[in-house]
Amino acid sequence: MTNLLLNSGEAVPENKGIVKIEGALSQNKDLIITVSDNGKGIPSDDIEHIFEPFFTTKGYRGTGLGLSVTKKIVEEHGGNIQVVSEKDKGTKFIITLPQTNTEVNRKETF
Numbered sequence: 739m740t741n742l743l744l745n746s747g748e749a750v751p752e753n754k755g756i757v758k759i760e761g762a763l764s765q766n767k768d769l770i771i772t773v774s775d776n777g778k779g780i781p782s783d784d785i786e787h788i789f790e791p792f793f794t795t796k797g798y799r800g801t802g803l804g805l806s807v808t809k810k811i812v813e814e815h816g817g818n819i820q821v822v823s824e825k826d827k828g829t830k831f832i833i834t835l836p837q838t839n840t841e842v843n844r845k846e847t848f
């Protein structure tokens with residue numbers, strides 16, 4: 739959540755920025771959390787890369803690790819994260835999390 743909110747905060751226009759957090763339950767009782775903004779959006783060429791480690795458009799101000807760590811954390815909880823974005827309109831991240839703790843999704847590698 740920290741990374742998603744910082745990203746949105748950095749993407750929105752000064753004094754006119756809107757960042758929204760919404761929570762809902764899906765029909766099968768998964769938890770759905772969305773973080774949306776009215777920021778600059780993500781160009782379609784970039785969107786397939788944003789979850790890759792070290793992908794950043796912020797030069798030395800970004801490490802490009804935020805979204806790859808966010809995705810990893812969500813997936814370790816058995817959920818998934820999706821993005822919908824339109825250039826100059828805004829961006830929405832949609833996190834879906836099951837309420838049951840599924841051992842199936844855990845891949846212990848040590």
Ligand SMILES: Nc1ncnc2c1ncn2[C@@H]1O[C@H](COP(=O)(O)OP(=O)(O)OP(=O)(O)O)[C@@H](O)[C@H]1O
Nearest residue numbers: 745746749779788794795800801802803804805829
């Ligand atoms: N809400 C958003 N609006 C516009 N672009 C975004 C948004 N969220 C992510 N991005 C794009 O995705 C890239 C990757 O985001 P990510 O959080 O992984 O890294 P970062 O913010 O650049 O650096 P850091 O590691 O410090 O978080 C960003 O550099 C930016 O280009």
Ligand SMILES: [Mg+2]
Nearest residue numbers: 741745804805
């Ligand atoms: Mg970030």
